Amino acid sequence: MRRNFLPxxxxxxxxxxxxxxxxxxxxxxxxxxPPDGVxxxxxxxxxxxxQFPLNGYLALNEAGGKHLVVTENFGNxxxxxxxxxxxxVFVLRSSRMFPERYIRRLMAEDVKCVFGGTPxxxxxxxxxxxxxxxxxxxxxxxxxRIVETKAGVQPAxxxxxxxxxxx
Amino acid sequence: xxxxxxxxxxxxxxxxVAATNEVAPAAAGSQAVLQDLQHKMASVKTVYLExxxxxxxxxxxxxLKSDGVMLIARPDEIRWETTAPYQSILLGDQKxxxxxxxxDGKWEKLKLGFPQxxxxxxxxxxxxxxxxxxxxxVDYTITVTTGDMTVLTMVPKDATVRGMMSSLEVHxxxxxxxxxxxxxxxxxxxxxxxxxxxxxxxxEFPAKTFDQSKPLDIAAVQTAVHNAP
Numbered sequence: 001m002r003r004n005f006l007p008x009x010x011x012x013x014x015x016x017x018x019x020x021x022x023x024x025x026x027x028x029x030x031x032x033x034p035p036d037g038v039x040x041x042x043x044x045x046x047x048x049x050x051q052f053p054l055n056g057y058l059a060l061n062e063a064g065g066k067h068l069v070v071t072e073n074f075g076n077x078x079x080x081x082x083x084x085x086x087x088x089v090f091v092l093r094s095s096r097m098f099p100e101r102y103i104r105r106l107m108a109e110d111v112k113c114v115f116g117g118t119p120x121x122x123x124x125x126x127x128x129x130x131x132x133x134x135x136x137x138x139x140x141x142x143x144x145r146i147v148e149t150k151a152g153v154q155p156a157x158x159x160x161x162x163x164x165x166x167x
Numbered sequence: 168x169x170x171x172x173x174x175x176x177x178x179x180x181x182x183x184v185a186a187t188n189e190v191a192p193a194a195a196g197s198q199a200v201l202q203d204l205q206h207k208m209a210s211v212k213t214v215y216l217e218x219x220x221x222x223x224x225x226x227x228x229x230x231l232k233s234d235g236v237m238l239i240a241r242p243d244e245i246r247w248e249t250t251a252p253y254q255s256i257l258l259g260d261q262k263x264x265x266x267x268x269x270x271d272g273k274w275e276k277l278k279l280g281f282p283q284x285x286x287x288x289x290x291x292x293x294x295x296x297x298x299x300x301x302x303x304x305v306d307y308t309i310t311v312t313t314g315d316m317t318v319l320t321m322v323p324k325d326a327t328v329r330g331m332m333s334s335l336e337v338h339x340x341x342x343x344x345x346x347x348x349x350x351x352x353x354x355x356x357x358x359x360x361x362x363x364x365x366x367x368x369x370x371e372f373p374a375k376t377f378d379q380s381k382p383l384d385i386a387a388v389q390t391a392v393h394n395a396p
Contacts, residue, residue: 010377
C-alpha cells in the first residue's frame with residue numbers, strides 16, 4: 001500500500017522543465033467546447049512506462065475560469081484545482097499520487113495548455129481525432145478523451161477560491 | 168485504502184444481492200445481521216449485476232454518471248467493467264490484476280502503475296467472498312437500521328480513513344435478499360452512489376469472462392447470462 005512517489009515526481013518535475021517546445025503552438029479549433037459547461041474526460045496518464053487511468057471533470061465558465069477534479073477508477077479524488085481567468089492557480093485537493101507541487105507546476109500548466117484560450121509555445125499537443133488530445137511532455141504523456149460535454153452555466157462558487165486556500 | 172473500503176462495501180452489497188430469501192431476524196443487532204449475511208453468502212457461486220455509479224460533487228450542478236457491469240465468481244475472480252461514458256475493464260483474482268481500456272477501436276491492456284493497490288483490493292474481495300465479515304468489525308463501527316430498507320452504516324475507526332470517507336452505507340432489502348445501493352459519504356458532503364440492478368445469481372459465465380489476457384466481450388457475456396435458464 002505504501003509507496004514512495006518521490007522518484008516519479010522528480011522525473012515529472014524535471015520533465016516539465018526540460019520538455020522541448022514544438023515548432024508551432026497548438027491551436028485548438030474554435031468553438032470546440034462550450035464557454036460554460038463541464039467536460040467529462042477519460043485520461044490515460046503514462047509515466048516511466050506505467051499507465052494510470054484517470055477521470056477528469058473540468059468545469060469552464062465564460063470568463064475563463066477552470067475548475068478541474070481528477071479521480072481514479074472508483075471516484076477517489078486525486079487532485080482538484082482552480083485556475084482563475086487571470087491565470088492564478090489554487091490547489092484545492094492533492095494526493096500522494098499528485099502532490100500539491102506537481103499540481104501547481106505541471107497539472108495546471110497542462111490544463112492551460114490543452115484547454116486554455118491562448119496558444120503557448122510550450123504546449124506539445126496533438127489532436128488525433130475530435131475531442132481527443134495527446135500531450136507529450138517527454139517523460140510523461142497524457143491521452144485525454146472528452147467522453148461527455150455538458151453545456152450550461154455552472155455554480156459561481158465553483159470558480160471562487162475558498163478562503164484559506166493558498167495560491 | 169478508500170478504494171478498498173468502497174469495494175468492500177460493493178462486495179458486501181453484491182453478496183447480499185446473492186443471498187437467499189430468508190427473512191432477517193426482527194430488530195436484529197448489527198452483529199446478528201452480519202452473521203445472517205455471512206451465512207447467506209456461503210453458498211453463492213457467481214453473481215452478475217449491472218450498476219449505475221454517480222459521483223456527486225457538491226460544487227457541480229449534476230451528478231457525474233457512469234454505467235457498468237460487475238461479475239464475481241468463486242473463489243476469487245472479479246470483473247468490474249465500465250461501459251459508458253467510456254469503456255474500461257478491471258479484472259482480478261487473489262494473485263493478479265489487469266486493466267484494459269478501449270481506444271482507437273480496440274482494447275489495450277495497460278501496463279498498470281501501482282498494481283499492488285488493486286491487488287490489495289482483490290485480496291480484500293476474496294476475503295469477503297469467503298464470508299469473513301468479521302474482518303469488517305475490526306476496521307469499522309457498524310450500525311444497522313431497519314425499516315423499508317435495512318441500512319448498514321459503516322464508520323471507519325481509523326481517523327485518517329475517516330478523513331477521506333466519513334461513512335459507507337449499504338442499503339439492502341429488509342430480507343437481505345438484494346441490495347439497492349452503496350453510498351460512500353465524504354466529510355465535505357461529496358459522495359459516490361452505486362445503484363445496482365438486473366442482478367443474476369449462480370449463472371454460468373462463458374469461458375474467458377475473467378481472462379486477463381483477452382477477456383471475452385461483455386456483450387457475449389451478457390448474451391450467455393440473459394439466455395441462461
